[in-house]
Amino acid sequence: MTSIDPTAVFEERRRHLFGLAYRILGSRADAEDAVQDVFIKWLAADHASIATPAAWLTTLCTRHCIDMLRDAQRSRVDYVGTWLPEPIQTSTDETPETHALLASSLSMAFLLLLERLTPKERAAYLLYEIFDTPYPQIAEMLDMEEAACRKLVSRASVNIAQGKVRHVTPPQVQDGLLSAFREAITAGSTEALASLLSDDIAVCADSGGKVSSIEGVFQGKGSVLTLISTQLARYWAAYEWLPCEINGGHAILLRANNGEIAAAITFAYNEEGKATNIYIMRNPDKLDGLHFGPEAVA
CATH class of the missing domain: 1.20.140.160 (PhyR, sigma-like (SL) domain)
Structure with a gap:
């Protein structure tokens, strides 16, 4: 050579x-x-x-x-x-x-x-x-x-x-879910969100044992809606919401008053466009690499 x-x-x-x-x-x-x-x-x-x-x-x-x-x-x-x-x-x-x-x-x-x-x-x-x-x-x-x-x-x-995870959910569907999710958190209204969730919707969080977070997996529409309108609403309503693109999908960053990212929320969808999973990242070590601008990944 x-x-x-x-x-x-x-x-x-x-x-x-x-x-x-x-x-x-x-x-x-x-x-x-x-x-x-x-x-x-x-x-x-x-x-x-x-x-x-x-x-x-x-x-x-x-x-x-x-x-x-x-x-x-x-x-x-x-x-x-x-x-x-x-x-x-x-x-x-x-x-x-x-x-x-x-x-x-x-x-x-x-x-x-x-x-x-x-x-x-x-x-x-x-x-x-x-x-x-x-x-x-x-x-x-x-x-x-x-x-x-x-x-x-x-x-x-x-x-x-x-x-069945390698399909692409249309952006407008993702935006609708994010809007309804935020309404459920900030206003306590879960009606719009309920129609966008699959019956077996699951929520889990990764804290790495380093910060407080929900434990285990919440599964089923009723259980998840209760979690969102009570526990999550109580802690998240005061955070600044920052829509962003994470892992190829529309997502949310929550920023605390001290300027630090408190959580990253991403979603999975089925082929009908309904949310099947809500993933909450709370582990501060895994939030360190996130920022407030786009990044290209091959």
Whole structure:
């Protein structure tokens, strides 16, 4: 390979590598660490012997993330309360096609479904379905036979299809839900919201045991509406509401009087456009990466 600028080559791939790492790990902080580790190893590599830097970087990132995911899964056994993926802001300044891809492959529901897969199933599925990587390259990246990779992707695809999470909910439907949700919190009126919730709607919160929050999962329309109009209304009505884009969907940030983000609320929808899940992020460590502007994620 001819002489190159290693930093420039890496920066061209940074967004791609972060997008892959975040989807594998479900954590912004871990994804950033993974990408930084890859960068350090890339700088120390023999660039003259690397025929295709993009493939080399993706291979290294994938293998590193698989190892990190295995460690993370072991540590989550001791996690306090409900674990949710770390929310990440996404840009609304995308083409309709790009935005649809982000919405279907970054949603909380999708990332949680990926948790059911083995680390290699997860990586193989993402490489093939989201990043359009051919099977021969996936086999090389995972150090497996191509036939085995095809089986990994096939098993993963069945699981993902059963979850019915890779569809895009129209923006106007999401906006209607957010408006009704806010009305229920601030005015105590749940009539409009009730019509937008599925019968088996579920609410859960991730506090990491570091702040106060609801415990367990509230499921069923009646239970959820009572939770929203009583407990959540009591604590949230005074917060500043900041509509934003999180994980490819319309969401809400709640900002306290001291300027800190107190919570991030995201939603999942069924194919009929009714909300099936409300995810509340309260863990301050996972709120650290959120801000009040868009961010692009590959």
